[in-house]
Each structure stands twice: as C-alpha cells, then as structure tokens.
Amino acid sequence: MGLYRRMFCQKIPRDRETLTRLLRSCARDVTSIGVGESLHCRILKSGLVADLFMQTGLLDFYAKRGVLVSAEKVFEEMPDRDVVACNAMIAALGGHGRTEDARKLFDEMSLKSSASWNTMTTCYCKQGDLSLARAIFDSNPVKDVVSWNAMIDGYCKAGQLGMAEELFGRMGSARNSVTWNTMITGHLQQREFGVAISLFREMQMEDVKPTEVTMVSLLSACAHLGALSTGKWIHAYICSHHLNVDVVLGNALIDFYFKCGSIDAALDVFHSMPSKNVFCWNSIISGFGMQGYGHKAIQAFTEMEKQNAFKPDGITFVGLLSACSHSGLVAEGKRYFYRMRAVYGIVPQIEHYGCMVDLLGRAGLLREALSFVEIMEVRPNCVVWGSLLRACKIHNNIEASEQVTEQMMRLDPRDGGNYVFLSNAYASARRWGDVEVCRRVMTANRARKVPGCSSIEVDNVVHEFVVGDASHAEFGNICSFLAEMEVELRSLGYRPVTACVLHDIEEEEKEKAVMYHSERIAIAFGLMRTRSTEPILVVKNLRVCVDCHxxxxxxxxxxxxxxxxxxxxxxHHFRDGACSCRDYW
DNA sequence: CTAGGGTTAG
Structure with missing residues (x-):
C-alpha cells in the first residue's frame, strides 16, 4: 500500500488498470479511506469511463471501509452487474446487518457462484441466525472448502461447538489450515485453551501447515494458561519457518511473554518489530502495569506520545490507570484520568472509573473512592463495588462493607464471591454470628463461589488444580510434601494468617487434606517436579489470599x-522471602 | 466477490 500511496502522491495515474489496482489496495488497507475517496473523485473528474472491474473495485472499496451509502450508489449506477459485483454488494449489506436486503439480491441473481452461496451463509451467521445459514449451506450445490469453513465458523462464534465439530468431522481430508484455525479459535473462545493446543498437535499430525493465524491463536492459549515453554516453542517455530511477524502476530507474542512473566522477551519482540500499532503499545503499557512496574508503564506511554505515531485510545488508559493503581501512583493516576478527557477527548468508561476507585481505595483514600462512585456518570457495576469493598476491608470499616455488599447483592445475588468477602470482613472483626448469617443467606440464595483454580506447566503439559479436587495422580504425594514443608516453613518464621481461614466457607465441610488453596498445590507440584534454575510459574483464576502470599x-x-x-x-514475583508487589495488591 | 488472528478495570 505504501508504494501505491507514494505513486499516487507523485503522479496521478491515468490508466484504468492502475486506478483499479489502487482502489483494490485501498479496499485492503484500513487507513486508506481518504486515499480511496480522492481516487474516486479523480476518476469522476478525469472523464474516464469506468468499466466493470473499476466499478466493482469502487463498490468493494466503499463496502470494506464501511461507507455503505456510497457502495450502494455505485452499485445502483452500474449498467451491468456481474456475479462478482453482486457478491460484493451482498457482503456489504450483510456486514451492515441488512440481511433481508442481501437475501433479496441473492434471490434475484440468476447465476450464482460458489462465492454467492458462501457470502449469503456468512450474512446469516453474522446475524446469528444459524438455521437459515445452515439452510443456505445445505442447498448450496457448489460447496467448496470455503462453504464448510464459513459454516463451521458460524457455529463456533455462536458457541455451538458440537455442531462445528460434526461438520469438521465430516470434512475429512478436505480440511485446510483455515478449517483448523477456525476450530482452534472456537475452542479458545470457549476458554478451552488446552483443547486448542491439542487440536494444533492433531493438525500437525495431519500435515496441515500452520499459518500466522494459527500461531496467534496458539499464543493466546499459551498466554491464558501460562504455558511458557509451549509458547517459546511456537516462537521458535515462527522463526525457523520464517513466518511473517506482522503487527497482529507480534502483538500476540508481546502479550504472551508478558502474561508468562517474561518481560525481557516481550520487550525484545516489541523492539524488533519494524512496524507497530496502538495494540502493541497498549500491550506494553498494560504488560508493565500487571508486573507492577507503574513507572515503566508511564514511561512507555510518554514514549508513545513522543513518537506521535499513534493516538492513545480508551484501552491505553485502562492499562495506564491500572498500572498506576497496582503501583500506588495516586497523583499520576489522577492526573492521567483528567488528562484523558481534557487532552485526548476520550470519555471515561466504567473500566476507567473502576481503575480510579481501585487506585484510591487501595491507597487508603476510602472517602475519595466513595465520592468517585458518587460522581460517576455511569452506574457502578460489581467490579467497582468490589474494589470499594476491598478498600473497606483494608480500613476494617465493617459498616461501609455492609452497605457496599448490599449494593453488590442487589446487582448479583448469586455471586458467592460477595458473601465470602463480607464473611471474611466479619471474621476479622470476630463477629462470628454475622459470619453464620452470611453463610445462611448465601445458601438460601443458592449463590456459588467460583472455585479457585491454579495451573502450572511441567514438561510442556499444563496441570490444573482445582481447590478441593483430589483427582490429580500425584495429589497424595503433593499433600504430604506440603505437610512436611509446613514444619520447615514454620521454623523459618512462617505463621499462618488466620484472618482468611474462612476464605472458602464452602470448603469447610471438606476433608482437611484438601483444604490447601490451589496455588499452594500447584507451587508444591512445581517444586517437586522441576529441578532447574528456571522460575516456577503458576497461574491462578482468583486473587491469592494473604496466607498463601x-x-x-x-x-x-x-x-x-x-x-x-x-x-x-x-x-507476584517471589524471590528470597519477598514479593515484587511489596505486599501492595 | 466468499472462510480463520491481537490489547481492556477486580
């Protein structure tokens, strides 16, 4: 595109073929709306008679850039409309939710290509009408691999993985890399990260070559799981097979390394990228933030501003504000919150308010946090109340805790986390009667607490430990190891923090042997099974409790x-008896 | 012309 743009700036191309090619490249480039529009003007002014190819190019350009009115105008003024032009128009209408108009045009076509059927299938999929999509798919007389992939993707996006798998199975050897990528992403969206990775192994066994898209999905799975060595293997594969590290793949690598705690590796990828975009900067900023490097996050933001290449967006500020919050940078956080609207014209969303309430509350400014909730232009949600509840806990302010919990229960009476939190607050105040009441209300409302779950990757296999689940083959050994260890930990000065004994009130009934929180089991397993000097990486779905910390x-x-x-x-990076969060979390 | 990819507060 760069080349075309330069050509365009230097000299106005006159011939039809060049203009059409320019238009096509504009259709592919998201930033090219202006270039494409002026091309259109030049075509009109030059008196050149647009042929079918040029008209279709124009139509597709406007369709892809989201200017449906212009696309329709071009289409209406076309004297002849071939299959390709109609397909482009159907896709454009479908992309704007005008499925009925798309269908009308589709039905009027006397000659339909495979792409016509596929486009129509996709329109219905986008609308979420899977049975109509399936009807088109079934009556398509010229099914090709795209037809199958489109239908499978429709099921995946609708969360109907069973249907997707059924079609996937019927395809047999007709599956191509897109088919596999679609299924991998489908499982990813259902948060079945392990399945996504095993699908990739199957894909390799069937000798289908993975593409950049495959790698992006796999890295995302590894990032979620904390599967550092699997992800590193994927990175090595990308390099040895000379896959093209574009902004999307580069960003996936950055995010993966950050989420696995490998800050230097993430930065190496970032610096090696020839071109970056706002996603990459956002990943860097939020990456530093979650590691507790608030100042580095600010530094990255300042650098992004200085380079003046990308405008920060709402997500940039979510990263920046949460970075300030994790590092206790109150003044900086406040400053950026106000600058975000004043300087960048970004209206704060609930996420931004959430960051601010968290920032103030954790820093001990409960009153200010409360007033923030009052001035918010949006109704607070569970996350905001949750941050506030945590702030109340820090201040041992039971009365405020009760009020906040009441608000939370109103929003979601089935969320067991709220009850656990309030119960803990009562427990620290030794108000055992209230603890009991809390438990009864929780049972009465049939609220469920999300069970704690931690995972660790050992020899390229991710092991998952759910609290109270003794099904892991090594469970008995891990527990005896932990029991032995506890004696020694005590001799080193460890004293259990009893204030959160009731952290899992549901777990109380269970055997004492399965009372360990999941992260402790995962860490113990890591200590038992790995002998290297590599750090142990454990990923947990909830916050760590004070005692485990x-x-x-x-x-x-x-x-x-x-x-x-x-x-x-x-x-949390634990090293030699201390944690990188400096107990601020 | 039609199928698959990335960042987001607790």
Missing part, C-alpha cells in the same frame, strides 16, 4: 527458587 514468600526463600504467581489481577 505469606507462605509463598517463605517457600521461595527455603528452596531458593523464584516463584512467579499470576493471579486474577497481577503478577
């Missing part, structure tokens, strides 16, 4: 291992 510090000291825990909100 304390215990892990002592474990890191005792075994002289770096233990990295990525919890729901940030990273």
């Amino acid at each position: 304390e215990a892990t510090k002592f474990m890191a000291k005792m075994f002289q291992r770096e233990i990295i825990v990525r919890d729901r909100s940030r990273f």
Whole structure:
C-alpha cells in the first residue's frame, strides 16, 4: 500500500488498470479511506469511463471501509452487474446487518457462484441466525472448502461447538489450515485453551501447515494458561519457518511473554518489530502495569506520545490507570484520568472509573473512592463495588462493607464471591454470628463461589488444580510434601494468617487434606517436579489470599527458587522471602 | 466477490 500511496502522491495515474489496482489496495488497507475517496473523485473528474472491474473495485472499496451509502450508489449506477459485483454488494449489506436486503439480491441473481452461496451463509451467521445459514449451506450445490469453513465458523462464534465439530468431522481430508484455525479459535473462545493446543498437535499430525493465524491463536492459549515453554516453542517455530511477524502476530507474542512473566522477551519482540500499532503499545503499557512496574508503564506511554505515531485510545488508559493503581501512583493516576478527557477527548468508561476507585481505595483514600462512585456518570457495576469493598476491608470499616455488599447483592445475588468477602470482613472483626448469617443467606440464595483454580506447566503439559479436587495422580504425594514443608516453613518464621481461614466457607465441610488453596498445590507440584534454575510459574483464576502470599514468600526463600504467581489481577514475583508487589495488591 | 488472528478495570 505504501508504494501505491507514494505513486499516487507523485503522479496521478491515468490508466484504468492502475486506478483499479489502487482502489483494490485501498479496499485492503484500513487507513486508506481518504486515499480511496480522492481516487474516486479523480476518476469522476478525469472523464474516464469506468468499466466493470473499476466499478466493482469502487463498490468493494466503499463496502470494506464501511461507507455503505456510497457502495450502494455505485452499485445502483452500474449498467451491468456481474456475479462478482453482486457478491460484493451482498457482503456489504450483510456486514451492515441488512440481511433481508442481501437475501433479496441473492434471490434475484440468476447465476450464482460458489462465492454467492458462501457470502449469503456468512450474512446469516453474522446475524446469528444459524438455521437459515445452515439452510443456505445445505442447498448450496457448489460447496467448496470455503462453504464448510464459513459454516463451521458460524457455529463456533455462536458457541455451538458440537455442531462445528460434526461438520469438521465430516470434512475429512478436505480440511485446510483455515478449517483448523477456525476450530482452534472456537475452542479458545470457549476458554478451552488446552483443547486448542491439542487440536494444533492433531493438525500437525495431519500435515496441515500452520499459518500466522494459527500461531496467534496458539499464543493466546499459551498466554491464558501460562504455558511458557509451549509458547517459546511456537516462537521458535515462527522463526525457523520464517513466518511473517506482522503487527497482529507480534502483538500476540508481546502479550504472551508478558502474561508468562517474561518481560525481557516481550520487550525484545516489541523492539524488533519494524512496524507497530496502538495494540502493541497498549500491550506494553498494560504488560508493565500487571508486573507492577507503574513507572515503566508511564514511561512507555510518554514514549508513545513522543513518537506521535499513534493516538492513545480508551484501552491505553485502562492499562495506564491500572498500572498506576497496582503501583500506588495516586497523583499520576489522577492526573492521567483528567488528562484523558481534557487532552485526548476520550470519555471515561466504567473500566476507567473502576481503575480510579481501585487506585484510591487501595491507597487508603476510602472517602475519595466513595465520592468517585458518587460522581460517576455511569452506574457502578460489581467490579467497582468490589474494589470499594476491598478498600473497606483494608480500613476494617465493617459498616461501609455492609452497605457496599448490599449494593453488590442487589446487582448479583448469586455471586458467592460477595458473601465470602463480607464473611471474611466479619471474621476479622470476630463477629462470628454475622459470619453464620452470611453463610445462611448465601445458601438460601443458592449463590456459588467460583472455585479457585491454579495451573502450572511441567514438561510442556499444563496441570490444573482445582481447590478441593483430589483427582490429580500425584495429589497424595503433593499433600504430604506440603505437610512436611509446613514444619520447615514454620521454623523459618512462617505463621499462618488466620484472618482468611474462612476464605472458602464452602470448603469447610471438606476433608482437611484438601483444604490447601490451589496455588499452594500447584507451587508444591512445581517444586517437586522441576529441578532447574528456571522460575516456577503458576497461574491462578482468583486473587491469592494473604496466607498463601505469606507462605509463598517463605517457600521461595527455603528452596531458593523464584516463584512467579499470576493471579486474577497481577503478577507476584517471589524471590528470597519477598514479593515484587511489596505486599501492595 | 466468499472462510480463520491481537490489547481492556477486580
């Protein structure tokens, strides 16, 4: 596109063929709306008679850039409309939710190509009408691999993986890389990250070559799982097979390395990228933030501004503000919150308010956090109330806790996390009667708490431990190891933090042997099964509790291992008896 | 002309 743009600036091309090619490249380039429009003007002014190809090029350009009115105008003024032009128009209408108009045009076509049927299938899929999509798919007399892939993707996006799998199975050897990528992404969207990775292994066994798209999905799966060595293997594969690291793949690599705690590797990828976009900068900013490097996040933001290449967006500020929050940078956070609207014209969304409430609350400014909730232009949600509840807890302000919890229960009475939190607040105040009431209300409302779950990758296999689940083959050994370890931890000075004994009130009934929180089991498993000097990386779906946080510090000291825990909100790097979060989390 | 990819507050 760059080349075309330069050509265009230097000299106005006159011939039809060049103009058409320019238009086509504009259709592919998201930033080219202006270039394409002026091309159209030149064509009109030059008196050149547009042929079918040029008209279709114009139509497609406007369709892809979202200017449906112009696309329709071009289409209406076309004296002859071939199949390609009609297909482009159908796709444009479908992309704007005008499925009925698309269908009308489709039905009027006397001659339909495979692409016509496929486009129509996709229109219905986008609208979420899977049965109509399936009807078109079934009556398509010229089914090709695109037809199957379009239908499979429709099922995946609708969350109907069973239907997708059924078609996938029937395709047999007709599956191409897009088919596999679609299924991998489908499982990713259902958060079945392990399945996504095993599908890739199957794909390799069937000798289908993975593409850049495959790698992006796999890296995302590895990032979620904290599967560092699997992801590193994928990175090596990308390099050895000379896959093209474009902005999307580069960003996937950056995000993957950050989410696995490998900051330097993430930065290496970032600096090696010839071109970046706002996604990459956002990943860097939020990456630093979740590692607890607030100042580096600010530095990255400043650098982004200085280079003046990309305008920060709402997501940039979510990263920046949460970075300030994790590092306790109150003044900076406030400053950026106000600048975001004043300087960048970005209207704060609930996420931004959430960051601010969290920032103020955690820094001990409960009153200010409360007033922030009052001035918010949007209704607070569970996350905002949750941050506030945490702030109340820090201040041991039970009355405020009760009020906030009441608000939360009103929003979602089935969310067990709220009850656990309030119950803990009561427990720390030794108000056992209220703890009991809390438990009864929770049972009465049939609320469920999301069970704690931690995973660790050992020898390229991700092991998952859910609290209270003893089904892992090594479970017995891990528990005896933990019990032995506890004696030594105590001799080093570890004392269990009893205030969060009721962290899992549901778990109380269970055997004492399965009372360990999942992260402790995962860390113990890592200590047992790995002998290297590599750090241990554990990923947890909830926040770590104070007791596990304390215990892990002592474990890191005792075994002289770096233990990295990525919890729901940030990273903890435990080294030699201390944590990188400096107990601020 | 038609199928598959990335960042987001607790």
